[in-house]
Amino acid sequence: MRIFILSLLLQFRCGAELLSEMYGSLQSPNFPEPYPRDTELNWNIGVPDGFRISLFFSHFDLEPSYLCEYDFVKVKADGEVLAVFCGKEETDTEEVPTQQVITSPRNSLSIQFVSDFSNEERFSGFMAHYSAVDVDECSQRSDEDQLCDHFCHNFIGGYYCSCRYGYQLHTDNHTCRVECSGAVFKERSGILSSINFPSPYPKSSxxxxxxxxxxxxxxxxxxxxxxxxxxxxxxxxxxxxVKVGSSHSCPITHTLRCLLIGSVSDPSRKQRVWTVLWRSVSRVHPDRQQRRLHPFPQR
Amino acid sequence: MRIFILSLLLQFRCGAELLSEMYGSLQSPNFPEPYPRDTELNWNIGVPDGFRISLFFSHFDLEPSYLCEYDFVKVKADGEVLAVFCGKEETDTEEVPTQQVITSPRNSLSIQFVSDFSNEERFSGFMAHYSAVDVDECSQRSDEDQLCDHFCHNFIGGYYCSCRYGYQLHTDNHTCRVECSGAVFKERSGILSSINFPSPYPKSSxxxxxxxxxxxxxxxxxxxxxxxxxxxxxxxxxxxxVKVGSSHSCPITHTLRCLLIGSVSDPSRKQRVWTVLWRSVSRVHPDRQQRRLHPFPQR
Structure with a gap:
């Protein structure tokens, strides 16, 4: 029985209450009556990925003390202290929540309430309200570090990417690729350029x-x-x-007169351009024909 | 059989597809291939109360026509036309969606796609994305027409009200009332004022x-x-x-020496003040004592 009471007391002092609803409220013990002395209460608020938590104190009245060393409310997220509050009015050394809204950097937030062994007066404590706030992933990144290659669509709790007309979403769900395989050229000469030339070729293609x-x-x-x-x-x-070579799609008997040009780009943003000219030359007089092969301006 | 095919055709022409997910996409038939001629498709997007719908066209290419009389996409909400689009580029008389986001005034939106009997060219149609957007009820109203008497707490899909310390939320869930009944005064004289005097008394009390x-x-x-x-x-x-009278809380035998003062306020914002002075006068010489009863400054 003694152990049971002790465990209850420990739970009251140190156990954290888990709040996993999308909104709710928390309050000092006995609120709106004065809170008891020598008490610690913890709340861990957790909402799904893709949300943050906003916290607002609608009432705050704790025992004031220098640097809040006696009674206090501490707000933490990801191991970092976001705020420590005590008293009823702002001072040079102590903060109160006033009308500010605290927003967690990610999807969890913890609140600790501590009262020390004595209260000189009776303090009414606090009342706080929290709610999950949707993160607009699409508007968070800079242009250089976009989540989506082409279009980013935010929804409540997440986002997805889509691509411009003519592109397909890569299996990474972020980059846009083009369907660019299978073309066969049989002309005696021609020019083949990277996709979108002279614009940069697409990523992940x-x-x-x-x-x-x-x-x-x-x-x-x-x-x-x-x-x-x-x-x-x-x-x-x-x-x-860009890789040039023969492949199984070129019959073995077609050596030198059939080539496969493969062009691979990765998901990074450093796309550029390339162009290649091909010409069929007679196997008998290859040198004479080669002289005419200067179609590009020299650097 | 003929009736079955006819009903299928009618469904294809006029049936509306219901989209009730919190986000999704819709596209012209056969997209990204050109859309067929002589087709009508309707989508009704409906999300829960407390949300609006945002709609974004990531691709748009319809047959252009004067005032979009041939092929068009029409966006409607609550019976009102929000936009009519056709063509591929903006003109003086026709609109295209470009990069604008359309937001529904409430929680439903309908989209109609119509193609006429002939297309001179092949047009690739459209691709659109929608998502539910939380309505922040708390920031929508003006100060004069606040949803909540004291505090308004928005959450995703709704809101709730709470009251300042010392007040209780009325059963209407919006106004804040004070607990102000049951006081008994037995002094020979005194002054009773409306709550918060000289500030206005609270609503719904x-x-x-x-x-x-x-x-x-x-x-x-x-x-x-x-x-x-x-x-x-x-x-x-x-x-x-403000009502003055006796009541069952004043014993019948106490006529004239026991009074009940009731003060009722409604939920409107027109609260004011009142003050009453009471004095006990002898039943024998009431007139003489009355002369001293001029405690308030005259208007």
Whole structure:
């Protein structure tokens, strides 16, 4: 029995009440009657991801003390103290909640009420109201660090991304890619550019183009020297890259006259451009034909 | 069979799709492929009370026509047309949604898409996204027409009121009343004023005070001429009033020496003040004692 009472007392002193509704209120013990001495009460407010918590004190009257060392209300979030209140009126060293609304940085907030062993007067305590507030994820980020590649749609409790016409949402649900594979070019010559050229190519895209010229010819490619694809000072093409080679989509018998150009971009924002010219050259006199291959302005 | 097909056709032309999720999207038929001709589609978006609906078109490309008489998208709420769109670019006579967000005045919104019997070109149609938006009831009203007497607490989907310390929320859940009944005064004389005097008395309060003087005396009341309680030009005291009389709380044997003063205020904002002085006068020489009864300054 003694243990039971002790455990009840400990619970009253230290146990935290969990508040998980989308709104509610909390108050000092016995409110609106004066609160008891030598008491500690804790409330942990938790709401779903995608929300923050706003807290408003509609009444506040605690024993005043220098730096709130006697009775106080402490508001914390993510381990950081957001505010400590005591007394009834603001002083140089002590704060009261007045009409300010406290908003948690994320979806949890904890409130601690402590009264010390003695109260010189009788203080009526506090009454506080909280509510979950929707986070507008779409308006939080800067342009450089957008959540969504094209469109961001906020809803209560979350957001989703969508893409401009002609693009598909990547499986990462944030970047927009284009469908750009499967094209086959059979002309004797042509120019192939990165998507959206001269605008930067889209992020998170994986394009492949097959160029195949007639028998007796072979392919010669020349990239525009203004080739500008995200690079790295030490590692060869770890992010975006353009790859030229044959593949299973080019029959083995078609060596040199069939090439696959693959262009891969990652989800980062450093998209650029590239252009390649292809020309079919006779296998007999490749050099003579090559001389004409200077279509791009030199740097 | 013919009837079944006809009913299917009618449904396709006129049936409205009900969207009751808290967010979602809608698009022209076959999107992103061009929409068919001779088609009508309707969507009715409905979200719970306490929310509004925001609508955003991420893509829009309809056949242009003068005043959108051929193909169009019409947005309506509560029977009123909020917008009519057609074409792909704004003109002097036709609107496109561009980047604007349409917000419904209340919790429903309907969208109608109509294409006529022929399209000269192929138009890709539209893609739109909607989401429920919380209404902050507390910040919507002016000071004169506040939802809550003292404190208004918004939450997602609604709001509630609370009162300052010392007041109770009326059963109307909006006004704040004080507990002001049951006081008994037994002094030979005294002054009784409306609550909060000289500030206006609170709304929605029903106070009663009993004054009872010694046997052999009777009560004489005198109201301060600055008596100011909400009145009416034609009807006697239909709203707030102060009532003087005996009641079951005054024993029958105590006639004239026990009075009940009741003060009632309604939920309107026109609170004022009143003050009454009481004095016990001898039943033997009432006139002589009355002469001293001029405590208030005359108007």
């Amino acid at each position: 994986d394009c492949s183009y097959r160029i195949e010229v007639e028998e007796g010819f072979r392919l010669r490619l020349q990239f525009d020297p203004r080739f500008d694809v995200e690079d790295h000072p030490d590692i060869t093409c770890p992010y975006d890259h | 029903d106070c009663s005070y009993r004054i009872e003087v010694e046997e052999g005396f009777r009560l004489r009341l005198q109201f301060d001429p600055r008596f100011d309680v909400e009145d009416h030009p034609d009807i006697t005291c239909p709203y707030d009033h």
